[in-house]
Amino acid sequence: MIPSSPNPVELEPGQVKTITITVSAESGNTKQYIIRATRLTATQTDATLRTLTYNGVTVPGFSPTGDTEYTFTVPYATESVTLAATLVNTAGEVILPTPNPVELVPGEEKTITVTGKAASGDTKDYTIKVTRLHASANLSSITINGVQVPGFSPTGSSYTITVPYAGNETITVAATGNAEGSTLDYSIDPDSPVALVAGVEKTITVKGKSVSGAIKEYTLIVTRALPSDNAKLSSLSISPWALSPPFAPDTLEYTASVANGITSLTVSASKQDPLAAAPTLPTNPVSLNVGANTIQVTVHAEDPAIAQTYKIVVTRRPEDLNNAKLATLSVNGVPVPGFDPDIGGPYAVNAAYRIDTITLAAQTEEEKTGVTLSGDTLDTAHPFASEVSEGGTKTFTVNSAKGTGTKTYTIVVTRLPASTINTLSSITVSAGTLTPKFTSTGNFYSVEIPYLTPNVTVNAVKTNAEATVVLSVSNGLAITNGVVTLNASTPYPFTVTATVTPESLGAPERYYIEFRQQGQLSVTITQPDEVIDLATDIGNNLSIAGGGYITVTADISGISNFEWYVDGTSIGQGFDNFNGTYSVNITAASVGVGTHTVLLQFYKDEIYYGSEVSFKVGK
Structure with a gap:
């Protein structure tokens, strides 16, 4: 009652082997049993996943030959994830979570299991741990007495500020939620107005709270400056005469001897420290009697307890009946x-x-x-x-x-002979920056001005006072007293020409300033060792023109996958150890007027990174 030899029976993968077993009874009767055995192939027992995605995007770091556990985050705007997968061996099946899509709670890690099941019944579990990020609690601005905190960035955290002594016995701190509307509320501790003591640091905490409950804390260390003790003058004069000795800020006493015909003087003075009170002057003109006349000028420092008085003794000489000088x-x-x-x-x-x-x-x-x-x-x-x-x-x-x-x-x-000088000594503009830096021998300049700037003033200063300067502007625009009025339909670029004619009426010199509206802002981001700080690399609140755009180029060699989001919507992605660079253009027209957020997320060395920055379209 054994199978036909040989026994054991060798089996080949994928081959059907027929084995016959004959049973003989004592009576001589026999009965045969036929067994057909199939040895499965390796693929029929393979439960490995070929692809694993969420919301149509490959799970960060996933590889068929990689691990079975993956951890990543998704933006706050992603309320749920729908898992999908395929098997290496299509004869098997994939067991997805129920329900699918899987709901996500901000700030909580959700563990999801996807199982591959081979045709043989063998299984392989994949564990996905996904965290939905909180809504941004970043504030778009913090102000002190209506003025933006110096260097403020929505992604920053600590600021040290010194405010002037004058007018800052108390300060009012205010904040504005982020432009995305995800900041639900904010708080300020202590409440405004905040009392300050000169020379003493005051710590103020400002917290933004998002709709998802996230908290963003900013620390302001504010010091009210000590009052200035400078009670000096920078100038002192009497007209039409001179002081003796000549004026010096540290010299407090002066004399002057004037002729009898000088019956009055005008006293002029200016303070050395802008923070000091205006000098206390006598009523001008000062009448002079024959003999000694004492004139005093007092300066009070910003510190009201400190003052300094300058004294002038003016002697008017007696009349000389024969003095004709x-x-x-x-x-x-x-x-x-x-x-x-x-x-x-x-x-x-x-x-x-x-x-x-x-x-x-x-x-x-x-x-x-x-x-x-x-x-x-x-x-x-x-x-x-x-x-x-x-x-x-x-x-x-x-x-x-x-x-x-x-x-x-x-x-x-x-x-004097007529001057032939036909140059400018300077050109300044009220918006943008003159490029290159002005020189009297340079004739061509350009200026890039922010989107929807209402007007721009050009100030051209002639080298020689006797020359004449005429400003004109191209493209049918008008220039009045150096001011060009602009609007949304202004044809860019336009050129302002400064024509300098010398006093001699010889050949004029012309200077050209081309004005362009702010357009492309090119940015390069290099792959970091830690979280990419877009705010540092491209700045916050970039203003781009209606027809302009921002180009962001990332060096993403060796990154497993990455994805760009604008205002929570994916605009580009890549997978599987992408090598090289990837650029994305964000046009003003595609997002509209307002403030917008760009988020870059990528997976590297089994760690998920992300950072965001805001930019602004319009004023």
Whole structure:
């Protein structure tokens, strides 16, 4: 009762082997049993998965030859995942979780099992641990007294701020939720207004809370600056006379001796520290009596307990009945260079080529002194350009008399040649940055201005005061007092031309400034060892034009898989150790006006990474 030899019976994979067993009874009767045995192939027992996806995306890190346990995260916008899989051996079946899709709770890890079942009945379990991220609790702004915290970033956490002493006995801290609308609320501890003590740090905690319950905490360390103790002046003068010694901020006492004819003075002063109070001046003009007159100017520092007083003693001399000297002499309102009351001249004065008339003015040392100009009166405009050629001169004689005293002063005025200088000393713009940096010999510049800038002002400063500058603009636009008004339909690019004509009316010089609306912002992100910080690499709140776009290029060599999301929607992905770079363009037109979030997630070295950054379309 044994099978036909040989026994054991050899079996080949996939082959059907027929084995006959004969049973003989004692009576001699026999009965045969036929056994057909099939040895299964290796694939028929293989329960390995060929593919494993969630919501149509390969599970991060999955490989048919890899592990059976995978851990990853999905954005808050992903409320559930639908699992799907296929077997290496299609004769088997896949056992998916029930229910499928699987609901996800923000912040909680969900363990899901997918089982491969071979034709032989053998099984292989795959464990997926997926965490739905919380909604962002990032704040889009934190302000102190209405001003954005310096360096604030929604993804940041700690800021150290010093506020001025003046006006900051208390501060008001406020915050704004993120533009995605996922910030449900925020809190500030302590409540505003927050009292500050000069020189003492105050810690303020601001927390954003998302709709999913996530908390984002920001720490503000605020110090109110100590008040300045600077009570010095940066300038002090009396007109039309001079101080002795010459002014110096640390010198507090001065004297001046003036002629009897100086009956009043004007006192001027400016503070050295912008934070100090305005100097306390006497009422101008200050009347002078014969003899000593004391004038005081007081400065109070920002610290009200600190003040400093400057004292000027002005002595007005007694009347000299025979003193005919002049105290001051000017041409067209400008003091004659090197004038000395005791010296009659001649004094050399230069007049610009364009000056048509000359007017002389004088003040006498004594009252009741008669002064004439070549037999005519002073303070009268006398012809100049019509009588003097380029490079020529005209002489003016001033005579004064008092009692028996007389004095004569001679002024020789030269008409300077017309200037041929036709350059600019600077160009500045109110929006954007002039590129390249201005030089007087550079004629071509460009400026990129933010989207929907309402206007831009061009300020072109001529090197020579006698030259003329005319600004014009292309594309049918208008420029008024250097201002070009812009709107959504402004044709870009446009060019502002500054034409500089020299005083000599010779050949003009032209400077061209091309204005472009902010467009493409190219960004390169290199593969990091830790989480990619997009905020550092491309900045927060980028403003791109309506026709512009952001290009993000990632070096993703060796990454198992990656995926880009814009406002929670996937816009691109790659799998299986992608080598090289991957670029994604995000156009303003595709997302619309507003603030948007870009999220990059990828899987590397069995760790799932992700980071996000916001950008803005429009103002």
